[in-house]
Amino acid sequence: MLSYVNKKYKPKKTELICLYKIIPAKGLTLEQAADHVAKESSIGTWTTISTMNPKVAKSLKPTAYKFDKKTGEVKIAYPPHLFEAGNIPEILSSIAGNVFGMKAVQKLRLQDIDFPESIVKSFKGPKFGIEGIRKLTKVKNRPLVGTIVKPKVGLNEKQHAKVAYDAWIGGLDVVKDDENLSSMTFNNFDKRMKETFKLRDQAEKITGEKKIYMPNITAETDEMLRRAKVVKKLGGEYIMVDILTIGFAGLQTLVKANLGMVFHAHRAMHAALTRMPDHGISMMVIAKVMRLIGMDQLHIGTANIGKMAEVGEECCQILRAIEDPKAKANIKASVLDQNWYGLKPILAVASGGLQPGMIPKLVKKMGIDIVAQFGGGCHGHPDGTEAGARAIRQATQAAIEGISLKKYAKNHEELRKAIDLWGVA
Ligand code: CAP
Ligand code: MG
Numbered sequence: 001m002l003s004y005v006n007k008k009y010k011p012k013k014t015e016l017i018c019l020y021k022i023i024p025a026k027g028l029t030l031e032q033a034a035d036h037v038a039k040e041s042s043i044g045t046w047t048t049i050s051t052m053n054p055k056v057a058k059s060l061k062p063t064a065y066k067f068d069k070k071t072g073e074v075k076i077a078y079p080p081h082l083f084e085a086g087n088i089p090e091i092l093s094s095i096a097g098n099v100f101g102m103k104a105v106q107k108l109r110l111q112d113i114d115f116p117e118s119i120v121k122s123f124k125g126p127k128f129g130i131e132g133i134r135k136l137t138k139v140k141n142r143p144l145v146g147t148i149v150k151p152k153v154g155l156n157e158k159q160h161a162k163v164a165y166d167a168w169i170g171g172l173d174v175v176k177d178d179e180n181l182s183s184m185t186f187n188n189f190d191k192r193m194k195e196t197f198k199l200r201d202q203a204e205k206i207t208g209e210k211k212i213y214m215p216n217i218t219a220e221t222d223e224m225l226r227r228a229k230v231v232k233k234l235g236g237e238y239i240m241v242d243i244l245t246i247g248f249a250g251l252q253t254l255v256k257a258n259l260g261m262v263f264h265a266h267r268a269m270h271a272a273l274t275r276m277p278d279h280g281i282s283m284m285v286i287a288k289v290m291r292l293i294g295m296d297q298l299h300i301g302t303a304n305i306g307k308m309a310e311v312g313e314e315c316c317q318i319l320r321a322i323e324d325p326k327a328k329a330n331i332k333a334s335v336l337d338q339n340w341y342g343l344k345p346i347l348a349v350a351s352g353g354l355q356p357g358m359i360p361k362l363v364k365k366m367g368i369d370i371v372a373q374f375g376g377g378c379h380g381h382p383d384g385t386e387a388g389a390r391a392i393r394q395a396t397q398a399a400i401e402g403i404s405l406k407k408y409a410k411n412h413e414e415l416r417k418a419i420d421l422w423g424v425a
Contacts, residue, residue, distance in 0.1 A: 004038035004076075005031050009065035011077035017114040018076045018095050019336055023107040023278060034064040034074045036104035041095050042082055073111065085122030088248040088289055096281055107279040113288060114336035121341055123292040124255060128262050129344030130323065130369055133296060136237060136262065138210045139173055142400050143359075143368050145392050146174030146212075147385070148351070148375040153181045160187060161195035163385055167378060168203035168211045170389025174371060175200075177216035179242050179268040183227075189215075190230055197234040214240040214264045221250045228259050240264040243290060243298075244273075255294040264349070265295035277311050287318045288338060290346065297347040298322065303365040305425060307353025316365065322346040323369055347371060355380075356388075356395035356405075356418045358425040363399045372396075382417050391418035 011017060018041075024033035039045070042062045043052070060082050066075035084090045096110050126132075134140060147167045149160055164175040175196075183189035196213055204211045217227040217239045224246065228239050243251055243265045254263070267286065274283040283300065290298050300322070301308060301315035320328035321338060323345045348370045350362055355377030362372060374392055381388030394415040398408035405424050409416035 004035045004042075004044070004062060005064045007065060007067065009063045009077065011063070011065060011075075014080050014116050014118060015077040016080060016083065016091075016095075016116055016119060017336060018078065018110060019112040020074050020076065020099075021107075021109040021111050021278065022072050022074055022105055025104050025106050028104060030067055030069060030072060030074065031064070033104050034067070034076070036102055037074070037099050037108065038062045038064045038076050040102055041076075041097065041099050042078065080116055080118050083119060085119055088252060088293060091119070092248065092289070096285070100279070107276075109277070109279055110281045110285050112282065112284050112336045114338055115288070115292065117339070117341050120292065120339075120343060123343070124294050125291060125340070125343030126263075126294050126296045126346055127260070127344075128296045130347045132344070133262060133347050136210070137173055137212055141368065142396055143363060144173045144347075144371040145396055146172050146176060146214075146371055146373045147378040147389065147392075148176050148178050148373060149181075150178070150375045150379045152178040153184060154186065156186055157188065157191040157195045160192055161199045163379070164196050164213060165199035165203055166385040167389045168200065169206060170386035171207070171209075171393035172378070172389045173210070174212040174214055174238075174373075176214035176240055176264065176266075176373070178375070179216065179218075179266045181216055182218055189217075189227055193230055193234055193236070197236060201235070212238055214238040216240045216242070216266070218242040218246055221246070221253050224250065224254060225257055228254070228257070228261060232259065232261060236261070238262040238264055240266055242266045242268045243286075243295065244269040248289070248293070251293050251295075262297070263295045265290055265298040267299045271309070274311065275309055282311070283314055284318050284321060287322050287346070291322050291340070291343060295346055297349050297371055299349045299351055302350045302352055302354060302358075302362060305354070305358050305362055305365065306351070319348050319366055323348060328367070349373060351375075353377075355422040356391045356415060357422050359392070359395040360399040360405060361425045363396075368400065377418075377422070380421075381414070382421060383414065387414045388418070390414040 022033050043060050062078040064076045149163045200213050217224045239261050273281040300318045301310045303315045316331045320331045350370050351373035354374050378388035391414040394412040
């Protein structure tokens with residue numbers, strides 16, 4: 001008996017809606033598999049139980065109501081009291097927990113979630129968002145441009161600081177630690193902060209521009225809080241976290257600490273969940289959760305331009321969901337266009353395999369409300385980091401002025417050398 005399926009059901013505005021893509025186990029219909037998903041993600045189990053009572057069923061039972069036989073996509077509406085408002089771990093343990101392992105599905109992907117007002121308003125959302133970041137960095141009407149200190153790890157504190165300095169002097173706005181740099185035997189966190197902020201302050205004086213350092217504080221939660229305070233004491237405004245490896249609870253603790261710092265959200269490990277088009281959890285779901293929790297800027301991909309694999313056009317759909325649908329009206333909405341009830345937008349970060357010759361195409365596809373980051377595409381420049389930084393700023397200027405890179409490179413040597421080496425995308 002398909003007790004969780006009702007194709008005539010009209011979901012209530014107060015309900016949380018999930019869009020799942022389901023490939024049923026052999027011998028099961030899409031409806032039967034969806035019935036299992038709805039059951040296992042809420043109040044049921046594999047068999048009827050004597051302890052179930054009609055009150056529980058009435059108030060907490062979800063309904064699978066929309067089926068697309070072609071795509072296997074199913075919408076399930078969940079009563080809001082099934083979830084603890086403000087508690088991301090619990091919400092995901094429900095709708096993104098056991099269901100992926102059930103034998104009733106061959107494959108299952110949680111494509112999208114539409115959160116009801118009661119859940120959205122139980123979170124603070126981003127403290128700065130796009131407007132706050134532009135105000136802090138004083139960067140208007142162009143993408144923020146940055147680099148990641150490379151090699152990923154291995155430099156000592158002074159060498160690290162010098163690479164950052166060269167990037168800032170060359171014109172980049174932001175410099176971040178790589179996702180796997182924390183506090184190593186060869187590069188102690190506190191010493192790296194002292195050395196790097198010293199040179200950040202010098203670079204600001206020399207260039208007259210605001211320069212941002214985004215230190216990776218990824219560690220155990222108490223240690224992350226300590227490291228954030230070290231950064232703040234040295235005049236740092238940003239902290240970077242690896243959102244999946246520190247976990248949703250760690251993130252919520254950091255936000256609750258009200259540090260007054262900008263959160264840069266790196267998504268290392270995400271592809272273990274997001275990469276397969278038929279199984280896992282989409283980056284759209286992770287991005288929406290990050291806006292609820294309160295990340296200010298988030299890696300979302302490069303619209304298929306850089307080195308990382310992406311699922312279809314999800315990157316641009318995510319851009320619309322985390323920034324501002326009106327501003328991205330030319331981008332097809334995600335199936336569940338979220339109402340954010342006033343939560344600030346997140347600034348998208350495009351990174352991974354980018355080089356200056358890709359900037360016009362990147363801006364064309366993603367717009368200027370992005371942070372564009374270049375690791376190899378900066379430090380791999382034939383004349384080194386500072387020249388790589390100059391080439392990135394030159395390519396960005398050309399892109400926003402609508403001048404072809406080849407033309408602009410005629411009297412910008414650093415850009416010319418970059419596109420001679422890597423070409424124009
Ligand atoms: C980029 C990067 C970033 C990726 C993360 C790296 O370096 O520092 O971590 O961008 O991917 O380690 O690969 P390169 P995503 O510029 O040298 O590629 O942004 O897709 O999460
Ligand atoms: Mg990296």
